[in-house]
Amino acid sequence: MAAMAWCLLVQPGYAATSITNPGQFLDQAESLRLKDHAQFAQMLAQIHPEAPRLSEAEQWHLRYLDAWEDMFNGNYIKSETEFHQIIDRSGDPVLIAKASGLLLSNLAFNRRYEEAFALANHLASSLPEVKNPESRYTLLTNLSQMLDFGEQTDLAVQYARMAEDAVPPGESLCRPFYLEAAALYNGKRLTSASSELRRAIDVCTAAKEPVFANGMWLVLASLHIDENQPAKALALLDQVAASVRTAHYYPHRLSSRVERAQAYLKLGNDGEAKKAALDALAISQPDDTSEWLMDDYQVLYQIEKQQGHNAAALNYYEHYSNQEKSHLDDIRSRALAYDMAEQHLLMQKMETERLSKQNSILTLQQTLTAKAIETGRLYIVLLVLVLVSVILWLFRLKRSQLRFKQLSCLDGLTGISHYQHFTSEAGRALQLLEKKHGIACLIAIDLDHFKQINDTHGHALGDAVLKCTVAVCQQHLRSEDLFGRLGGEEFCVLLLDCHREQGMAIADRIRATIEATLVDVEGGVMSFSASLGVACTDRSGYELQRLCKDADAALYRAKRHGRNRVIADTGSDDLQDATA
Structure with missing residues (x-):
């Protein structure tokens, strides 16, 4: 929704007229931009031969409309250069405000988020000085769009409502109402x-x-x-x-x-679902990445999976994963750019405050040289204020560092918990479970002959097998279960509030699904299998190290007894084989 709003800068339309009044003609052309875009383009072509006889203000207005047209047609690099020239050289406050707002959209289209949010902060700070109704309205609507794009819902809604109160003559309430609803939807x-x-x-x-x-x-x-x-x-x-x-x-x-x-x-x-999904892919560009395409590939994946077309399902799942990764990376980039812009703005404010305070000190030293004691006390107060400001800045910086630390808890290849995070979370969960006398099962999973897969088909296919294994396991796990990669081809699952029989059943379903899964290789498809060991707190206790040890022991028994099977540790020499 945020992306849909960028170019929708429409005003009421007028019919084209002969160029007896160039200024009025340009205003009429501008009003037709999206209401009747073909007529708008025709009017631009009609007035260009008249450009040499236009006044300087009219020539800048024409250049603004040319820049808008270039941006509408996707020529962002050229339009960015033209917007900068209008901002720096036109001297027209209305055109500068309009060009600044569109430049904001242009930067966002090109994913130059740091520059976009820095410009958004600058435009927001300049709002009190903008008195022209059309300029103020343009800035408010573009700021609402940009903040919505940065997932700042409250601020986006606030600017949309400000735009509702600042609609200039000739405009309707459509655009601010649209922006408010779009921000609420995205939020x-x-x-x-x-x-x-x-x-x-x-x-x-x-x-x-x-x-x-x-x-x-x-x-x-x-x-x-x-x-x-x-x-x-x-x-x-x-x-x-x-x-x-x-x-x-x-x-x-x-x-x-x-x-x-x-x-x-x-x-x-x-x-019909597949037909509509393929129609969507048909109109998309090969390199497109968007949340809509991610949803489209998910639909195709679910259809092919339900129909048992494993190879096609896996292909669509890979496209879905790539779209999801690109979408999440883009969200993180926007969030990081917004935080950096806020930090930069905070630093600028602190620097301004510091310089202001220094100037105040110099003035006081020049005018109050006879009052040394009072001046000394003032120094102390100012230093305390600076110290408080620094402490606040360090607090915000530390909070940002904690946010980045959260992202470090996941395995980079599979997206699930890595060894340290899994053992930490599993240990805490077992302590809580022990207090309420619950029961849990730990499943150790190891892919059979994984080294042979890497040696034969290469590490790229090995990585695809690992990702596919994770996807298969997640189909059979609940939201409260803990899932982690211990390293290489070894995985571990902690099933909370799960009895031994349930744990064995879940483990065997995972094993069977892995066995039935096919992975594309050159010239055909390849299957793979896994051995699983199960240990439960009813015999092994609630200490994670003991649970892992017993589950590993059961896993190695499964390996010794032919692989591709599930064996539970019984605390004795007997085996409980789920595949028997």
């Missing part, structure tokens, strides 16, 4: 019955701004899907299909197809 604060959503739909429809209205209708369809009302979502998608086709706005064309696939999947119509 997971919107339902299909929310008044903000219905208000945006009604106002944008009445204002005849179809791109904004279509965006809100698609949000409503997505909410119907999330609320398990796929039939309502399909009816709504059929209702807006013609408008989406006419507007020809790529994000809406893509999202409407993906939502249609999700709705059909929920209704159990796999054929």
